[in-house]
Amino acid sequence: MVGVAGLFSYPVKGCAGMALGATELTERGLAHDRTFLIVDEDGAARTQRGQPQLARIHPDIDPDGRRLTLSAAGIESFALAIDVAAPRRTVTMFGHPYRAIDQGDAVAAWLTEAIGLPSRLVRVPPEHTRVTDGLVPGTSAFADSCPIHILSVASLAGLNGAITARGSDPVALNRFRPNIVVDGWDEPHTEDRACRLTIADTALGFAKLAIRCAVTLVDQRHGVRVGPEPLRALATYRRAAGGGVAFGAKFAVLRPGLLAVGDDVTVTEWDSGQKNAGITEGPPALVSPARFLPDWRRGGSPTAPGGPDCRYIP
Known part of the structure; x- marks a missing residue:
């Protein structure tokens, strides 16, 4: 599931x-x-x-x-x-x-x-209005852009496989500051191909890929920049056509509601184009996510356009 x-x-x-x-x-x-x-x-x-x-x-x-x-x-x-x-x-x-x-x-x-x-x-004031960019527009408070950032366990496990293969230590999930973490997809970066998905009674529409910045170099526990990973590894297989490296996906909210850990995630519309269009190919071998994600597994801290024409917007 x-x-x-x-x-x-x-x-x-x-x-x-x-x-x-x-x-x-x-x-x-x-x-x-x-x-x-x-x-x-x-x-x-x-x-x-x-x-x-x-x-x-x-x-x-x-x-x-x-x-x-x-x-x-x-x-x-x-x-x-x-x-x-x-x-x-x-x-x-x-x-x-x-x-x-x-x-x-x-x-x-x-x-x-x-x-x-x-x-x-x-x-942010109650009267705040802001239109975010991407394939499906939305609104957000003071997020960089879109209101929801989704990252999958498979994507993180694949990345950490690439990082450890280079002799470096794996990076923690919190380096990427996602809102929703999805488990159960077999392939890394499946979130990139989901044009529309539902979680419980809510619905989300794909807006764009998450282009990563220097925040991913910050050790979130100690508040210091430690680099060069994960950007160095991502540059070997996740370069975006518009520049930078992509990891995770941004979504707009189509239908609000209640969410809970354990809720089923159902993709109702898939991208019909090439998988990871515009992204450098050659993803790393998948490794066990449990090796890298002990903390959050224990609960610790730290009607939209789409369908056949759903494409990637960096």
């Missing part, structure tokens, strides 16, 4: 994720995913691309979304009553302006101490 093996939400963009047993899938993605953004004095987003130490901050958000707790080693935890009524301000992410709600001076002081750089915390 093909099913959901892991669900992960990242309430504060760039910070550690929360492993979930069940959650709501909204139009913007998993509940509370990337709802908050850390910015500098000028309102520009801080991410792990520039500040890998963000990974050491662990958010925990109440199910009702009213209280956020931030924790990090060497500093007392901070509990925040989330403000959705404060005046809006403009922030920028990858050069694009967005309206956001500043969460106040107290949490700003905590983040500044935890990160070591002047920082503030903002929240």
Whole structure:
């Protein structure tokens, strides 16, 4: 059977994720995913691309979304009553302006101490509108682009087979910060070929391949860049036609609902073109995923267009 093996939400963009047993899938993605953004004095987003130490901050958000707790080693935890009524301000992410709600001076002081750089915390406003790109458009909060990132156990196992064959240590699942981990597909990168899939009563539409960046070089436990894997291995067999390397797939939400670990995953429309179109061929031999994924297996932290014309959009 093909099913959901892991669900992960990242309430504060760039910070550690929360492993979930069940959650709501909204139009913007998993509940509370990337709802908050850390910015500098000028309102520009801080991410792990520039500040890998963000990974050491662990958010925990109440199910009702009213209280956020931030924790990090060497500093007392901070509990925040989330403000959705404060005046809006403009922030920028990858050069694009967005309206956001500043969460106040107290949490700003905590983040500044935890990160070591002047920082503030903002929240996406209820009236937030954003259209994400890809084959199936969607909307998201402060995610890089599409609301859902799916990665399969088979893809990670294949990649780690390639990495260990080169004499390097395997990389952890959390390097890729997926939202939904799927187990049960026999072949790596099957997520690339799913034009439309259902999980429980929800439905997702393929938007584009996930082009990987320097965040994958960050050790998510220690918040430091360790490179060169996994990008070095991916460059040998997962180069995308539009540049960069692809690993995992981005999806838009077609039908919201409830998700849980263990739910069946059913692909209702497959790509009719060549498997992994636009991707360098020569995937590595598959190895046992259990060798690389002990933590999350124990539950630890850390009507759409498609059909015959479904193609890859980098």
